[in-house]
Amino acid sequence: MMRTPSIDESGMKKGPWSQEEDKVLVDYIQKHGHGSWRALPQLAGLNRCGKSCRLRWTNYLRPDIKRGKFSDEEEQLIINLHASLGNKWATIASHLPGRTDNEIKNLWNTHLKKKLLQMGLDPVTHCPRSDHMNILSNLQQILAAANIVSSFTNPCDMIHALMLHSDATNLAKLHLLQNMLQNNNFQNIYNGSVAFPSLHQIQPSFQNFEAPQHLSGGRDDISNYRECLKFDEQLGLSNIADPTPSNSLPKLVSASPECSPVNQEENMANHKEWSNFDPSSTAFETWGEFMSEDTSETYWKDFMEQHSNQPWSTVP
DNA sequence: AAATTATGCAACCGCGCGTGC
DNA sequence: GGCACGCGCGGTTGCATAATT
Structure with a gap:
């Protein structure tokens, strides 16, 4: 948990604080207050920069810090x-x-x-997610709600099963979805809210799939990728392996800065849509958003072209 | 038992803001 | 207005430890 101590170019110590350093800092501040952070290290006799001292004090040494598990x-x-x-x-x-x-x-x-x-919420906006994984989980919820327990070897079969249980409105959407799948026309599905693909999480044969360069980034591409997959796993696999419609449906929360006031209209639309959630219809409203998304994303197209003959998911 | 991978968190870094000259 | 400085904030990183393979 600690970094290895080191000395920077100007001779200042960096990295973890020793008990001795902590004591010197605490003693000094208790006697004199911190005053100017920049001046403090020299006055206190510490070989640290003022910034490091301030951080150590405010995040760790301050006497009023409550430590331990969050309630x-x-x-x-x-x-x-x-x-x-x-x-x-x-x-x-x-x-x-x-x-x-x-x-x-x-x-x-x-x-x-x-x-x-x-909970099916976007951690940035606190609004219900409308990315592909949420859609898939909604599909699963509909299947569960309709008490469909067959196994599906590919998404087309799943859609076909849903068609048998859908009303006229959804039927049209399902036809559209079926056409999309048959045409491998997936370039518009990805709406940018998830950084990495999730499909191989519900499809074991995709386990060795590597994320394309343009989707990777950050400090460590591989760890980053794994972290993203972990998120998706938590949402995707748990929903698919154990569909629990009543608990896993998105719920409304107070508006976030991203939902409002900037995008109030959009937010209202979201509220309207999700507050009227009906397991037999609403999931497909979000397909509409998906399919009209302008984001040009060839990733899914390539992905589906590469794997279109593979099974997609199964329902226990 | 060893190697690999994931997790948690202290500490660092760079940027932007406020203030004083 | 422009510059320098100090500070605080948010994002990111490094690494010890835990968990898994």
Whole structure:
């Protein structure tokens, strides 16, 4: 968990703090206050930059820091605050006595983001996800709601089964979807809200599939890719292996900065759509959004062309 | 048991804002 | 207005530890 101590170009120590350094810093601040952070290291006799001292004090040594596991109430408060404030960690932290912005940010990145995804919510907007994985999970929910328990070896079969249980409105959409699949016309499916493909998560033969260069990025492409897959796995595999329609349907939350006020109309549309959720119809409204998405994304096309003869998913 | 992969989090980095000259 | 400085914030990284293969 600690970095290896090192010395930077200017001779300042970097990396983890020793107990001795902590003691020197705490003693100095208790006696004199921190004053100018830039001047503090020399006055206190520390071979650190002021910034490092400030960080160590505010995130770790401050006496009023509450350490330990976040309570359910704290987690819920953070989610609610994030919905209205976005990544304003310092502002969020000001509502949680004893918690630091850094700690909250870490909690968000390691736990809460996944939690929202599992609830079918976009962790950025807090709105229901309308990406391909959410659509797939909705398909599964419809199957489960209709008590369809057959196995499907490819998506066309799944759609065909759904057709037998759909009303006229959805039937047209299912036909459209069927045509798309048959034509491998997948270039518009990807709407950009998920960085990496998920299909191979529900399709074991795709396990060795490698993400194309243009979809990779960040500090470590492979870890990044794996992390993305992990997110998708949490959402996708759990929904597919164990479809639970009543719990996994998206629920409405308060508006986020991304939903409103900037995009109020869009947000209203979302609310209308999801508040009237009907397992026998609504999932296909989002297909409409999907298919009208302008984003040019050849990835899915290539992907489907490469794997179109492979089975897609099965329902236990 | 060893190797590999995932997770959690402290610490770092760079940017932008506010302030004073 | 323009510059320098100090500070705080949000994003990112490194790495110890845990979990899995």
